[in-house]
Amino acid sequence: xxxxxxxxxxxxxxKSTLFxxxxxxxxxxxxxxxxxxxxxxxxxxxxxxxxxxxxxxxxLEETFDDSLPARMRRQTEQALDEAEVVFMVFxxxxxxxxxxxxxxxxLRSRGTNVFLVANKCEGRAGESGVxxxxxxxxxxxxxxxxxxxxxxxxxxxxxxxxxxxxDDAWESNQSRGGSxxxxxxxxxxxxxxxxxxKSTLxxxxxxxxxxxTGPEAGITRDAITVEWMFEDRRIALVDTAGMRRKAxxxxxxxxxxxxxxxHAIQYAHVVALVLDSKxxxxxxxxxxxxxxxxxxxxFVIVVNxxxxxxxxxxxxxxxxDRIQVSLPQANGTPIVTLSAETGRGLDTLMPAAxxxxxxxxxxxxxxxxxxxxxDAIERHPPPLATNKRPIRxxxxxxSKARPPTVVLFGNRPxxxxxxxxxxxxxxxxxxxxxxGTPIRMLTRKGDNPYHDKK
Numbered sequence: 001x002x003x004x005x006x007x008x009x010x011x012x013x014x015k016s017t018l019f020x021x022x023x024x025x026x027x028x029x030x031x032x033x034x035x036x037x038x039x040x041x042x043x044x045x046x047x048x049x050x051x052x053x054x055x056x057x058x059x060l061e062e063t064f065d066d067s068l069p070a071r072m073r074r075q076t077e078q079a080l081d082e083a084e085v086v087f088m089v090f091x092x093x094x095x096x097x098x099x100x101x102x103x104x105x106x107l108r109s110r111g112t113n114v115f116l117v118a119n120k121c122e123g124r125a126g127e128s129g130v131x132x133x134x135x136x137x138x139x140x141x142x143x144x145x146x147x148x149x150x151x152x153x154x155x156x157x158x159x160x161x162x163x164x165x166x167d168d169a170w171e172s173n174q175s176r177g178g179s180x181x182x183x184x185x186x187x188x189x190x191x192x193x194x195x196x197x198k199s200t201l202x203x204x205x206x207x208x209x210x211x212x213t214g215p216e217a218g219i220t221r222d223a224i225t226v227e228w229m230f231e232d233r234r235i236a237l238v239d240t241a242g243m244r245r246k247a248x249x250x251x252x253x254x255x256x257x258x259x260x261x262x263h264a265i266q267y268a269h270v271v272a273l274v275l276d277s278k279x280x281x282x283x284x285x286x287x288x289x290x291x292x293x294x295x296x297x298x299f300v301i302v303v304n305x306x307x308x309x310x311x312x313x314x315x316x317x318x319x320x321d322r323i324q325v326s327l328p329q330a331n332g333t334p335i336v337t338l339s340a341e342t343g344r345g346l347d348t349l350m351p352a353a354x355x356x357x358x359x360x361x362x363x364x365x366x367x368x369x370x371x372x373x374x375d376a377i378e379r380h381p382p383p384l385a386t387n388k389r390p391i392r393x394x395x396x397x398x399s400k401a402r403p404p405t406v407v408l409f410g411n412r413p414x415x416x417x418x419x420x421x422x423x424x425x426x427x428x429x430x431x432x433x434x435x436g437t438p439i440r441m442l443t444r445k446g447d448n449p450y451h452d453k454k
Contacts, residue, residue, distance in 0.1 A: 003162045005045060006055045006079045008107070009089035010099045014119040018089060018146035019056035022047060022155075039199075039211050039224045039239070040079045047156050050163055055079045060103045084162045085113055087155070092118035092126020092143060096133055104136040115158045116141040122148050185227065185234045188353055189268035191261060191292070193284050194242025196276045197304040201340040202226065202237050205349070211239055222257070223264040230350050238264045243288055265291065269360065270298040270353045270436075277305040277315065277337075281322045289327055296403040298360035298437045299333050300352050307339040331426060332435045356436030361401050364432055369396050369406065376427045385415035404428075405440040413443030 005022075007015045020026050023043040045054035057079050058072035080086065088107060090100050107114045116138040118130045122145035133141045142158075144151035190198045199211040210226055224239045241257035265271055271292045275285055280303060292299050301323075309315045316337070323330055334352040338345030364372075373396045382391040393410040406428060410416075421441045428439055 002044075002051055002053045003084045003159060004053045004055065004082050005085045005087065005159055006057060006083035007087050007089060008057050008060060008076060008080070008103070010060055010097065010103065011058075013089045013091045014146050015089050016041075016056055018087070018117070018119065018144070019043065019054060021146050021149060021152060022054050039222065040075050041222055041224055042226070047152070047159060050156060050159055052159055052163065055083070060099070080107075080110065080112060083112060085115065085158050087115055087117045087158075088138065089117045089119050090129070090133065092121040092129035094120075095129040096136065100133075101136065104138055108137065113158075113162070114138050115155075117155070118143045119146050121145055122150055185236045186270065186354075186357055187225075187236045187238060187268045189223075189238040189240060189264045189271045189297075190274060191240050191265060191271055191288055192242065192274035193276070193282070193288075194244060196242070196274045197340045198242070198274050199239050201274060201302070201304060201338075201349075202239050204340045204343055204346055205230075205237065223260040233354070235350075238268060240264050244284065262291070265295055265297060268297050270300065270357050272300045272302045272336075272349070272353065274302045274304050275319075277303050277309050280315070280319050281326070286326055289330055293329050293438045296438050296440070298353075298356035298403070299330065300349070300356055300436055301330075301333055301335045302349060303335065303337045304340055306337040307342055307344060312337070328422065329438070332429050334436045352436065359434045360403055360437040362404055362432070362434060362437075363401050364398055364404070366397055368432075369398060372396075372428060372431045373408070373424075375431075376424055379427075380420075380423060382410075382416060382420055385412045391415055399442070403438045403440060404434065405442060407442045407444055409444050411445065413445055416443055 007018055009015050019041065022045040024046060040058070041056040043054050043056075045052045057076040060073060060076060086107065088104065090096065104114075104116075116133055116136060118126050118133060118141045120126055121130065121143040126143060130141050130143050142151065142154045144154065146152070190202060192198055199213045203209055203211055203213060206226065206228055211224060223241065226237045226239070228235045228237055240261035243258050243261050273285065273289055273292065275281060281289075289299070289301075301319075303319065306312070316335070319335065323333070334356065336345065336348050336352050338349060340346070373393060377393060382393060385391050389412070391410060391412045393408050393413075396406055396408050399405045399407050406424075408416075408424070421443075425439045425441050428441075429435070
């Protein structure tokens with residue numbers, strides 16, 4: 001029941017800075033270059049004791065064709081359709097431009113609840129621009145500085161006028177159950193190289209054109225989170241900017257976009273790496289996959305544009321062989337083949353993601369864990385240590401989940417080669433049927449406290 005507040009305005013007037021100020025953290029990318037924001041971004045805003053849904057939009061452009069700016073404009077129009085309060089932001093220092101006038105007229109014609117916000121008014125910098133803005137016919141402007149936090153409290157009253165009362169909000173929460181369990185959201189990050197179809201995939205899952213798509217590579221710049229219900233389960237789908245090799249990134253904005261994508265991986269529960277069926281698991285795909293595994297996220301490989309492949313069996317074998325050779329730590333990772341464009345195979349993605357999430361949270365009882373360790377050692381004993389003395393692994397315990405982390409105790413754990421730890425990892429995965437999640441094998445030196453000493 002939170003009111004929806006939408007921020008609009010021409011490019012580079014500080015909309016994303018205001019968005020970040022209202023959500024209380026630096027979520028949206030901010031840069032001096034115009035047109036940084038493309039997709040509309042949503043967040044939970046807080047102002048005093050008010051809670052509301054805040055939407056950042058792309059800079060309004062006077063274009064109506066099929067170009068990228070026109071598609072960005074349509075995204076803004078969709079946001080305005082859901083708005084209860086609209087803050088039209090302009091640059092107080094620059095004053096009113098012809099583009100500001102055009103969009104003020106357009107907003108008035110829509111009958112939207114619009115409030116004029118003069119940004120960049122720290123000190124007395126925007127006085128002349130504030131006076132000019134009365135001519136727009138949108139009432140008295142609210143002078144603020146989003147960057148410095150000045151005047152933000154003046155936005156309270158317009159939002160409070162459409163916010164539900166405390167009693168209504170309490171009743172709404174109780175009708176939903178209001179429990180912490182109901183509010184738990186599974187965060188699914190969609191990552192990959194540019195132009196592999198990440199945004200198209202999310203639009204296909206949502207069954208709406210929520211995110212900008214097109215033939216241009218690198219349309220997505222921000223990591224955009226969209227909440228969605230899948231079979232009574234709350235899912236936060238996170239669309240990310242395409243990640244190229246570091247050597248090819250030379251622009252500050254792209255570096256910021258990639259940083260946002262890496263941040264999205266770090267805070268995701270499940271990560272879906274989207275591959276192009278015509279260029280599967282290239283060097284950059286491998287780099288992204290290794291980063292996901294190093295972060296310990298549940299992992300699903302998604303091969304998009306599968307409808308373009310004629311020999312599916314051969315293509316899948318090539319991919320599996322490539323994983324075996326170049327990404328052995330991803331053995332057992334589910335591979336989902338689909339076409340986001342046609343929808344074929346789309347129904348297989350979420351079951352794979354949910355299974356990976358369940359495995360990521362798995363805890364194995366200590367008795368079963370040590371039974372597995374005993375069997376694994378009998379099948380393949382540890383090699384001798386560097387001084388030709390035997391390595392004895394005495395017992396194991398699971399220290400944590402997310403991802404499953406097993407601690408092995410023995411007499412010379414530092415001499416265990418990586419290959420043997422990889423064997424134990426694969427054996428553990430096979431024994432307990434864990435797929436789509438990294439497994440940590442840690443070693444500690446120590447005696448079994450349950451062993452009778454004489």
